[in-house]
Amino acid sequence: MARSTPSAAAPGSGQNTRETRQDVPEGSQAGEASGMPGPPSEQATASYIYGILPADVELTPEARGVGDPPGEIRLVRHDDIAALISDLRLNRPLGKPQDLVAHQSLLDDVAAEVPVLPLRFGAVMESPEAIVNELLAPHHDEFRSALEDLEGRAQYVVKARYEEGTVLMEVLQEQPEARRLREEIRDLPEEATWDSRIRLGEIINQSIEAKRDADTQTLAEGLAPHAVAVVIREPTHEEDAAHLAVLVETDRQEEFEEALNEFGRRWADRVTLRLLGPQAPYDFVTTQRA
Template sequence: MAGATATAGRATCTYVYAVGRASKKTSRREGVGGGKVEAVGYRDLTAITSAVPAQGLRARRRDLLRHAEIVQEAFERSTVVPLRFGTTLADRDAVVEELLAPAYDQLVGLLRRFDGLAEVTVRAFYREEEVLREIVREHPRLARLRDTASPLELGEAVAKALAAKRDAAAAEIVDTVGRFALDVALDERRTELEIVRGAFLIDRDALASVDRELAELARAQAETTVFKYTGPLPPHHFVSFAAG
């Protein structure tokens, strides 16, 4: 990044949160680094921006939250193309000259593609003690192995049963939500107790149906499983666009 501007005696650059259709509305929240959120327009596009220090921008939790909140607020008003945390350009002119103008056709195409769509994220994971008790109930042989098998053999048998149960549960969740999804992005599990971690691209008109289906799943599996469902969100997992 070059050509940072000076604001109130300190060097700044322009942080870009997202691009949407032309609008003068911006957030009243403080932006990343505490700056005022402003709109930068070009033709029928608007970039949501704020000034940030030219040096020292870090992924602090406070600023990560500010970034997410400002993008979410813009998304609730209209379709947006969200940009990654930390996207900066030298100044407001550079936002037009290096982002909005050269990528105009691509940005317009993305806004059309994602119009009326939203991302929902779903995480599900087991409560360890509860799921192990259920596995033993479902597989009486495991209870008998406590007295006859070595700890290693018992552990391997339990792990195999847990993996099979987890894979079946993950398939049920993905199939249930996937029936309404235009696209699906699944992340790798981070622990053996995590069932699924995924994002689903959903038509807004189908969100209520997804809510009902997930609520039914959560009730049916409440004894052993915790569900975390977030949305509607901007299509972070499905937009492939980087400034510059």
Template structure:
């Protein structure tokens, strides 16, 4: 680990995030275009920067991955990091000090206080589709009766039951929606009390039950992970539950 550096830089700088001025930087850490990453300190805070790539626009997958990898390296080292969204750049290192750090020192320190000594993790729960669909088809009397009746319809009479099949689909979708709400509430009720803050994400797919980020005290990490393991043991046959992280705490820092 190397100490924070305070080099003078006149080249445009890419900014990954902000941390404490006394933080330690992992050795040989590189960022965009494999440029060396360094600290620019100002009072109690420091920005994590590297030279901005020149002669091309940012946005390639390699750029996004480099940005994430730099932040993840700090998280893996146990360093409190206020992550910036991809694409932040400033004129030079002096601008980073004066315009970013000096002008916003109180606010940056306040945000770092809220994440220091904590980890951000993400929990995703996804239905085992065949299992949950079987539950709906067998446990809901109205759906079970209609499905059984439609299975007995001969092929040459399919057109006559078209709207019944549409109705069956609507009933299944509604039943799955109700189960999703109940299951999500059950998972969140078990995990949310163990976290200091929670950020729920809207499900992207029909099979997504829960997708949420949690800010957990480092002292509570084992307890939280065991709670996730317990939910996996209880619901694993019908809900795949994944714990991801620690991650950069994007969901727990203010925008702007």
């Protein structure tokens, strides 16, 4: 996908998958395919919508989306914006893992080339005409302004995970009660130390939560000067040290990565850092509700 000229990009190379958060504006008819009136025939189709992007792009012929077989990707244009869509057979319900992967991988690949406003997984409208009349035209200015704000920017996700042994030693060094309980239950049968084990687990969990809050704030504040915006996400694992979404200027990517590498050096042997992206800007796109 590229502006005005074909690109070698193809769906399926996205580096991370997650549930999308973007909602379509209220008042549109976007929704689940199962909400269409009447029982679908074998050949009945609707238009599956992935996102909104500038109209001056060209798609690669091999691009494919959700469905079985995967739908061919195309654009529905209105003035200087467009919806990225594919046909969806209504007799084939969505919801398989490969559908979600296809949706998100395609959007991430698009976002690596041009700004895109991602829609939630499962957004379907009756026809391309309905997309223009009920989605693109009524919200044209809103969508165009959001796309302009994203020009030259990309979302990245930073995941930080504690090294289990290291963080446990930190807790034991900092919490005298935890050290006492650990010695108390050492070499004793589990059934004889049940209460002590529960209390030790509570202390460890509370200590790690406190460390996570502090480390997340430290990482977010340290990356903020090198980014447009930072969003703190909920942890996905009990040993997460931080989970951030970061919007970065494309021409400052190296600066941002070096700031992250500095944290990697500072937290060596304590925290493992992963950088995922570029991705569609799920955490930085909102729509004004009608």
